[in-house]
Amino acid sequence: MVSVKSHVVLAAMAGVCDGRFCFEAAKAGAGMVIMGGINFDAETIRAGLKIKNRGRSEFHVELCDLENFLFREVKTAKRGGAPVAVNVRVATLEGLLRAGELVKNSGADAFELNAHCRQHEITQLGGGQALLLNLDKLKEWIKSLKKVLDLPLIVKWRANVVNDVALAKNLDSLGVDAFHVDAMKPGYSEADLEVIRNISKKSEVFLIGNNSVTDLSTALRMIEAGARVVSVARYTLNDPRLVGRLAREVEEALQRRMWKISNLNFG
């Protein structure tokens, strides 16, 4: 069971959200921190290197170093006092199962499967967002993962790629513990709150709403639309402590407005 400590969570940013960054965010008041994304098979590690070589931020960790890396970084992050999840990028079932074992052994509190990354080096391997386009494979992978994973499972995906409500229903039936939805709408600079509203109406699964949360009003609108908590990435890119500041503002506003504060546990 994961007990999220406030309504604002740090979202994964490859090459940014390491143990230290997560620690700072958690210490400042983030409800949960999501480390990574981290590549867990030879294919995605190679892809990550290509992405890094064209100038995007990435964590490059060789397969043989993953166990030590995770153990060290998760330990650092956990000192911040919030639950720690690890965002996992894979292109193979073998990599997924390896990730299940390594993430569990690292002391992390939750596993986040990345069905979100749209970098072509990852999607052409069938990983990241491409998983959404092969629902049978995604379902088989989740079933296999759940047999070995002794941790709550979050699935992170990008909205408006497939039918989000149908996807949510499928994942719900597989026992996924939390949905992390990047409510991106192509061509718009604001989050697609309709997607959050529709998913939350059709499923009771713990919903983390993401995209373009940068202040109190965008956070509250996302929560009002049905997200149990919100997550932030770009807003906090240059200072992890901003997550905590926003979290405090949200807690105060929820109390002032006497909104019914729902249970922040999942898993």
Ligand SMILES: Cc1cc2nc3c(=O)[nH]c(=O)nc-3n(C[C@H](O)[C@H](O)[C@H](O)COP(=O)(O)O)c2cc1C
């Ligand atoms: C530099 C950077 C790296 C990112 N890396 C990842 C990643 O590895 N895994 C992932 O699921 N999302 C990743 N994201 C996406 C964010 O977690 C988030 O979904 C997206 O930026 C929208 O949220 P925002 O509007 O709060 O930035 C990354 C975003 C940025 C800016």
